[in-house]
Amino acid sequence: MRQQDLPTPRRRPGARVLAGALGVLALGGCASGELRGNASTGWLPPSVTESGETVTRLWIGAWIAAIAVGLLVIGLIVWCIVAYRRKQDDTELPVQLRYNIPIEILYTVVPMLMVVVLFYYTARYESELVGTSKQPDLKVNVVGKQWSWDFNYVNDDVHEVGTQAILTGKPGAEETIPTLYLPVNERVEFVLTARDVIHSFWVPAFLQKMDMVPGRVNRFQVVPTQEGTFKGKCAELCGAYHSQMLFNVKVVSRAEYDQHMADLRAADQTGLLNNTLNREQLMKGQLDNETVDGGN
Template identity: 45%
Template sequence: MGHQLPERSAPAPRRARRVALAALLSSALVVLAGCGSDSEWERLAMPKPITEEGEHTLALWQGAWIAALITGAVVWGLIFYVIWRYRRRHADEVPVQTRYNLPLEIFYTIFPIIMVIVFFDHTIKTQNLVLNDPEVEATNTVVVVGQQWSWTFNYPDAVEGPDGQPVNAYEAGTGDDIPTLVIPVGVTTRFELRSPDVIHDFGVPGFLIKMDVIPGAKNHFQVTPKETGTYAGKCYELCGVYHSRMIFEVDVVSQEEYDQYLESRVDAGSYSPEPICGGKFAETQVGLETDEIQEVCQ
């Protein structure tokens, strides 16, 4: 009886190739989605930006996802290529288990470092544009005070009082009353964030930014709304028992309507010489006197 040659294994499974092709097509579809209409698919689940600054945040988000998907497609493609190229060709064959390629090893060591540097650079640029774009000067200021458990919105020197002098108009919410933040469309508004008690977090999904409101720290950011409308905002930091009540509405209105709103606050008696902490539960930080609380909100 002659020597029997070992049987050859079956051809490489088509399933692996199909999975690789599906991964590449999925990545291509996500990249091409940027050429379509303004949809949640195009924004990759990010809320629709209603401010000019939000466009920068959205661009960073989309760019990061596209870069990650392309990198993932390349990695998966290489994995499936190796699986197919160096597969076992005979039943009794064991492929070489140790391989090295010096140029390739240098590449996959240096390239991730380059990616991190690029991501870091774009993140810093976007952060600077969102927090305080030096080319866009804020012409409107709102002092936002987060207190347990509501918000106070101050508009310093934005309207004249009964004596003809500029005063601070405000709206102070409570745990039972949801306050409304009003800002003009097409105008850059700077939010000065203050807290007299604990850490809160001021955010509006359409702004594509949220920021901590920290006792003793004076944080800020600015937005330029692109369209009018009513939007929901809330505290994104678990700040206490009634955290769930720290919600508010944002009305983006025309400049004329904005001026009328400020005048209506003065007519209602909601004005003061300086920004106030306001709210029913503002004096909650242990050991903080009333005048110290008021100083926090300046």
């Protein structure tokens, strides 16, 4: 038989899985410093908000529980293989049992307890993360639109209009991305609305995101604890240029935040954008001083 007639060996699924895992690890090593976690955070991005610490605790706790259950299952499998392996002098089949009450109770009760515990902690932390009962120091109405962001600084009665990011791969692209300013160590309530389709407000360093649904107002609060510039993006597929729906978040001192508000007033960006404006009106620069959320 000629060499070219030999059947081509098929790759094993395990090899493909291993190659994929190595690729993920390699790409993970290329992540920016802002997004790179470590063992202490469960390889989540380091949190820069108070609520982010809650997310990290829940994440690590869930992984510990999952690893413990996995080790238990693997241990039981190995024990069964070793303890009940067939011996050379075995001449009879083992006795078949119809019921084993202790085992049935074990595999019924234990999973139920696991689900109850996971549900309890998830519900507890979720109510804490999305709760808005505390009085915020300031409110920011974030408006999602195809494919950028508008920011209404409610307390300061100023606004900022964002335009779609122009990604050329060259230096200077950051200047085309809208920037949200927040004061450090102050409670901020985000009032999230959308002009056209469903978007999602996501700052990875906050370890928290929330959808923006047309005709609906969603809210959550954060307390930034670290100054710096962080990346934000839309996390809901919203059209052709979804990948370019980017923004920056600058967490700054109160003095720098007040200066930025003064700069917006000097640029005649006073008043708040009306959430009912459509894209055509925004492109013409028509502004409305009506406040969002009833002026609250």
